[in-house]
Amino acid sequence: MALAGAHSIIPAAAVFNAAKENWTLSFFEAVNFGAFVGDPTRTKLILDRIVQEALRLKVKEVCICECGTAYRVMKQLSGRQPFKVSLVTEVHARYLREGRIRVRKDVFQGQVITYYDPCQIARNGGVLTEPRYILQQLAEDYREMAPDPRYNYCCGGGGGLVALGEDTLDFRMKSARVKAEQVRQTQATILATACENCHTQLSDLNKHYDLGVNVQFLTSMVADALDLS
Structure with a gap:
């Protein structure tokens, strides 16, 4: 889907x-x-x-x-x-x-990876352990963004706000400054997430606050690291 x-x-x-x-x-x-x-x-x-x-x-x-x-x-x-x-x-x-796919860790060798839990997926949907299990297979250096992902801050683009684009950009950047600082404190080079709107908002935060991270979809990371040998 x-x-x-x-x-x-x-x-x-x-x-x-x-x-x-x-x-x-x-x-x-x-x-x-x-x-x-x-x-x-x-x-x-x-x-x-x-x-x-x-x-x-x-x-x-x-x-x-x-x-x-x-x-x-x-x-x-x-x-x-x-x-x-x-x-x-x-x-x-x-x-x-189940061993139906295998992934290679060397694809992201030398990268510090953190993960943002989308509100609808994590706090409303309960999907918390699965992304971390995936990243354990991909990352040599994975760092949590908050002590407890259930109470992580929203990225600031929730409820479709980010879909309104430039009209909400200033508000979104100001309201999500706390999230930007959370990302910065991990010293991550890759910021992964599993939501389209969150990816857009985090990319805007990355540019606005000069976070220096590569914002990636988790699915894309899995696909890029597939071991087909």
Whole structure:
């Protein structure tokens, strides 16, 4: 289940193929704009398109891409269904645990890596251990951004605020200064995350506060480090 764009489709496809997964790609974009604007009717309408397609295809699992709102809406608002709903991060962690994919640590050799927990995925969705398990396989030097990820600060782009772009940039930069300082204190060279909007906001913070980090999607890091030998 992808966002519109090669950056979300190609890395996920590479990992699915490496795991020899039987998979298909939804025609419908995963992000739910009804949830962004707080419209329950439109939220259900958009959600039902994916649910009905999953039922038609008789899939066993709906895997949601790196979008916090898409994951929370599908996971928590779709009701009881005959299929499982998972975040792509959970699926990648499972592949690694089961030995269906292997990754190389030397790809990120010499890099200090930290991870930002997206609000909808971590604090609202409960996906906390899986990204850390993945990064343990990728990173020689991983550093937590906060003592407890359950109470980590928001990146400042939540609720679709970052999607408004330049109109909210000044507010977003001022309100997320605490997050920028949190990132700086890790001395990280790579800042990973698993949410499209968070990636955009963290990239803006990186530029505004001159943090000197490389902001990356976790899925892209997995794809880049695949050991296909």
